[in-house]
Amino acid sequence: MKILPVKLLETERLELQPLTMKHCEGYTTHFVDYEVVRHLSTAVPWPYPEDGVREFIEQVVLPGQGKSRWDWAICLKENNLEVIGSVGLLEPTQSLNRGFWLGRPFWGKGFMSEATHAVNQFAFEELGFEELKLSNALGNTRSRKVKQRRGAEFLGTVESKFVDPSYTHAERWRLTRQHWEAYLKECEICS
Numbered sequence: 001m002k003i004l005p006v007k008l009l010e011t012e013r014l015e016l017q018p019l020t021m022k023h024c025e026g027y028t029t030h031f032v033d034y035e036v037v038r039h040l041s042t043a044v045p046w047p048y049p050e051d052g053v054r055e056f057i058e059q060v061v062l063p064g065q066g067k068s069r070w071d072w073a074i075c076l077k078e079n080n081l082e083v084i085g086s087v088g089l090l091e092p093t094q095s096l097n098r099g100f101w102l103g104r105p106f107w108g109k110g111f112m113s114e115a116t117h118a119v120n121q122f123a124f125e126e127l128g129f130e131e132l133k134l135s136n137a138l139g140n141t142r143s144r145k146v147k148q149r150r151g152a153e154f155l156g157t158v159e160s161k162f163v164d165p166s167y168t169h170a171e172r173w174r175l176t177r178q179h180w181e182a183y184l185k186e187c188e189i190c191s
Contacts, residue, residue: 002128005066009118014111015080016072016087016118019061021054023073026083028053030103038164039140040101046163061088070122074102074115087115089123089132097132098123100146112146120150124180132175135160137167147173151183 006018017023030036032048045052061071071088075081085102098119102112123129136143138157147154152175160170 002126003067004070004126006070006072007122009072009122010077011114011118013077014114014118015075015077016115017075017080018065019057019071019073019086019088021057021062023083024054024057026081027057027073027086029082030084030105031086031101033104034163035104036101038162039137039143039167040163041170042161042163044163070119070127072115072119074111084111085115087112087119089119089127089129092129092131095133096135097129098134100143107142112142113149116146116150120175120180124177130177134173134175135170136173137162137164138169138171139167144171147175151175151179151186153179 008018009016019027031053034046037044037046037048049055061069065071068091069088071086073083074085074087075083084106085100087100088098090097090099098116100112100116120132123132132152134147134152136147137160152173155172155174157169157171159168161168162170
C-alpha cells in the first residue's frame with residue numbers, strides 16, 4: 001500500500017474535500033444528530049461532547065491524515081462550504097477500512113453511493129488496497145444497500161455494540177479489488 005496525501009475527489013454532484021479543522025462547524029451541524037449517530041459503534045459517545053468534532057479532527061484525523069487514514073468532508077458542488085457527511089478510509093491492517101455518515105436531510109438521494117464510489121476508486125487505484133473490510137449495524141438497510149450496490153460480498157454477522165442499544169449485531173462485508181473491477185465492468189456494460 002502506498003502512502004499518499006488525501007486529495008480532493010469530485011463526482012457528478014459532490015466534492016469530497018480532505019477533512020481539516022475548517023470543517024469543524026459544518027461537520028457538527030449534521031453529525032450531532034441521534035438519528036445519524038445511533039447507527040455508529042459505541043466508540044462514538046452519546047450524548048456527543050460539545051467540542052467532540054474539533055477534538056476528533058485535531059487528535060484522531062489530522063495526525064494520521066494521508067499516512068494511516070484518509071478522511072473527507074462530503075460537500076455538494078452547488079454549496080461546497082456545507083459539510084453534509086464524511087467518509088474515511090483506514091489502512092489495510094485495521095479490522096475495518098471504510099466508514100461514513102451522512103446528514104439526515106440528504107438520505108435517500110444517492111449521495112453516499114456516489115461518495116463511496118470515489119473513495120473506493122482512490123483506495124484501489126491510487127493507494128493499492130487489495131480489499132476493503134466493511135461493516136454496518138444489522139438493521140441499517142441504507143448502509144447495507146451502499147455496500148451491495150458497489151459489489152461487496154456479505155461475510156456474516158458478529159455481536160457488536162452501537163450507540164442505539166437495539167442494534168446488537170454488525171454485518172461484515174468485503175470488497176476485493178477483483179469484485180471492484182468486476183463491478184466497474186458491469187457499470188460500463190449497463191451505461
